Amino acid sequence: APIPKGVRLPVSENAKKSRAKLSRLHARVANIRADALHKLTSDLTRRFHTIGIEDLNVRGMLKNHRLARSIADMSFFEFRRQLEYKAERRGGIVVVADRWFASSKICSVCAVKQDKMPLAVRQWTCPDCGTIHDRDENAARNLLAYGLAALSGSTASSAGCEACGEDGSGSSRKTGVKPASAKQEISFEPV
Numbered sequence: 001a002p003i004p005k006g007v008r009l010p011v012s013e014n015a016k017k018s019r020a021k022l023s024r025l026h027a028r029v030a031n032i033r034a035d036a037l038h039k040l041t042s043d044l045t046r047r048f049h050t051i052g053i054e055d056l057n058v059r060g061m062l063k064n065h066r067l068a069r070s071i072a073d074m075s076f077f078e079f080r081r082q083l084e085y086k087a088e089r090r091g092g093i094v095v096v097a098d099r100w101f102a103s104s105k106i107c108s109v110c111a112v113k114q115d116k117m118p119l120a121v122r123q124w125t126c127p128d129c130g131t132i133h134d135r136d137e138n139a140a141r142n143l144l145a146y147g148l149a150a151l152s153g154s155t156a157s158s159a160g161c162e163a164c165g166e167d168g169s170g171s172s173r174k175t176g177v178k179p180a181s182a183k184q185e186i187s188f189e190p191v
Helices: 013-047 068-074 076-089 135-152
Strands: 050-054 093-097 123-125 132-134 161-164 185-188
Touching: 013 076, 050 076, 050 135, 068 076, 076 093, 093 135, 132 135
Parallel strands: 050 093
Antiparallel strands: 123 132, 161 185
């Protein structure tokens, strides 16, 4: 005879054990991810005083159903949150580039912006200066220039940014802490 709706069957002990085992596995995976995120953000804030990141449109990225699970697993918000509080704790600063800053499309050498560039394009050649760019490396160079320009108070489109020791690094408005000099030379010329 079919079981009437609303009637619950007793759950076997093996089913309870299986659920508990699965729950422990999910907790273990969550702990491994959280640990890796803490280690990465701690390492970045320990090695770098100024960190430049993009303000990603995660909600829009999740609409791509092929990539949604991978993007959801990345924990972008938690990464940014940890990076910001750990940088502030160490006297550093996190510069967040505007969501509409085209870090991948702007040539880091001559600052010419490409009109369209699909995500599938991993390498491209600047039509103005002929430089061959790796998409991710070019974006990183542009984010570096954006961050250094933001610290010096100029616009992100300034031609060249140079900092040595404490030049160009003042106290951040958020923390009010001026960092100790690490005597590192940073020279980046995107022109």
